[in-house]
Amino acid sequence: MAREAPAHDDGPRGGAGRDDAGHYDAVIVGGGNAGLCAAHAARETGARVLLLEKSPADEAGGNSFYSAGAFRVPHHGLDDLVPLLGGPDSRLPVTVIPPYPESDFTADMYRVTGGRCDPQLTSVLVSRAAGTVRWLAAHGIRWRLMYERQAYFRDGRWMFFGGLPLGAAGGGKGLIAQHTSGALTAGTEIRYRARLTGLVRGRDTRRVAGVRYADGRGTEHRVSAGAVILAAEGRGFCAGVDIKQMQQTPGHEALLGANRGCFAAFAAVYECAVPVIAAVHGFCLGGGVGLAGSADIVIASDDATFGLPESWQWRL
Numbered sequence: 001m002a003r004e005a006p007a008h009d010d011g012p013r014g015g016a017g018r019d020d021a022g023h024y025d026a027v028i029v030g031g032g033n034a035g036l037c038a039a040h041a042a043r044e045t046g047a048r049v050l051l052l053e054k055s056p057a058d059e060a061g062g063n064s065f066y067s068a069g070a071f072r073v074p075h076h077g078l079d080d081l082v083p084l085l086g087g088p089d090s091r092l093p094v095t096v097i098p099p100y101p102e103s104d105f106t107a108d109m110y111r112v113t114g115g116r117c118d119p120q121l122t123s124v125l126v127s128r129a130a131g132t133v134r135w136l137a138a139h140g141i142r143w144r145l146m147y148e149r150q151a152y153f154r155d156g157r158w159m160f161f162g163g164l165p166l167g168a169a170g171g172g173k174g175l176i177a178q179h180t181s182g183a184l185t186a187g188t189e190i191r192y193r194a195r196l197t198g199l200v201r202g203r204d205t206r207r208v209a210g211v212r213y214a215d216g217r218g219t220e221h222r223v224s225a226g227a228v229i230l231a232a233e234g235r236g237f238c239a240g241v242d243i244k245q246m247q248q249t250p251g252h253e254a255l256l257g258a259n260r261g262c263f264a265a266f267a268a269v270y271e272c273a274v275p276v277i278a279a280v281h282g283f284c285l286g287g288g289v290g291l292a293g294s295a296d297i298v299i300a301s302d303d304a305t306f307g308l309p310e311s312w313q314w315r316l
């Protein structure tokens with residue numbers, strides 16, 4: 001998909017400007033729909049927020065950019081949705097949208113997942129979806145009815161089907177543009193070409209105290225943070241420790257160091273004061289199994305692969 005050139009360069013946007021020694025209440029990693037939602041929510045609390053996005057500004061938005069920007073929400077029909085829509089539309093008087101109650105949304109979730117969706121998470125999704133699109137509207141997201149993909153024209157009327165009439169104006173591209181504009185207006189600072197490379201631990205090694213990221217030239221920066229929200233993607237959940245690197249290090253220090261690091265990481269998840277949900281996709285190997293296993297809830301995608309290759313490698 002062709003991208004328009006942005007009206008600005010890739011330097012920091014908004015907020016108080018670049019300050020590597022500075023402290024942010026929240027550092028958010030990833031500038032897709034999830035990361036930008038997290039930025040809005042953090043700014044609402046008055047937090048000083050930094051969002052790191054590994055892509056340049058004109059390629060930002062991750063998968064969210066390429067999506068249709070469709071949002072499934074329960075509703076009572078057209079009248080319920082009209083207040084969310086932008087300007088007047090001559091098609092509205094001849095538009096028919098069947099109500100899509102929460103019970104239908106819930107039934108669809110169970111149907112498409114073959115009954116494997118988590119009941120509590122499904123309940124949160126269904127009961128909060130309508131409020132969430134109103135909340136997003138307050139943060140600058142504009143909404144439209146998706147005539148071109150969720151409706152057909154018959155006997156002089158636009159008939160919607162499938163319980164999915166609502167989408168962000170401009171699809172995924174519009175969603176990211178409006179999100180970004182809303183975040184900058186609200187005071188979130190965004191750094192592009194800023195790829196997270198690691199988490200920084202505090203003196204109490206169980207606590208994450210900041211992040212490291214590499215800029216477009218590969219230079220590393222550190223930012224101290226009160227909270228870090230990971231909303232990024234990648235090829236897999238976790239590949240565990242680097243066994244080859246350990247083998248190349250003489251003595252046992254690398255092995256002991258890795259074990260100490262794993263213990264601290266597992267404990268940080270296990271003893272975390274708030275529930276931790278591990279969303280596992282792709283490979284989850286070695287220490288990754290321990291990390292996910294320490295979480296309160298593990299949600300795995302269909303492509304997730306769990307393995308303990310060290311048990312074969314080292315005959316453990």
Ligand SMILES: Cc1cc2nc3c(=O)[nH]c(=O)nc-3n(C[C@H](O)[C@H](O)[C@H](O)COP(=O)(O)OP(=O)(O)OC[C@H]3O[C@@H](n4cnc5c(N)ncnc54)[C@H](O)[C@@H]3O)c2cc1C
Binds near residue numbers: 052061063232234
């Ligand atoms: C073709 C297509 C159509 C879709 N249509 C819809 C739809 O209409 N409705 C719907 O609800 N869902 C749709 N989806 C699913 C939807 O795109 C995803 O669920 C959603 O985009 C996930 O948002 P996200 O913010 O978690 O990830 P992303 O949007 O992928 O954002 C992740 C961001 O993190 C950044 N990042 C990754 N690693 C790092 C790092 N180390 N440091 C800094 N930044 C990093 C990436 O560059 C990226 O910008 C569609 C998906 C596809 C592929």
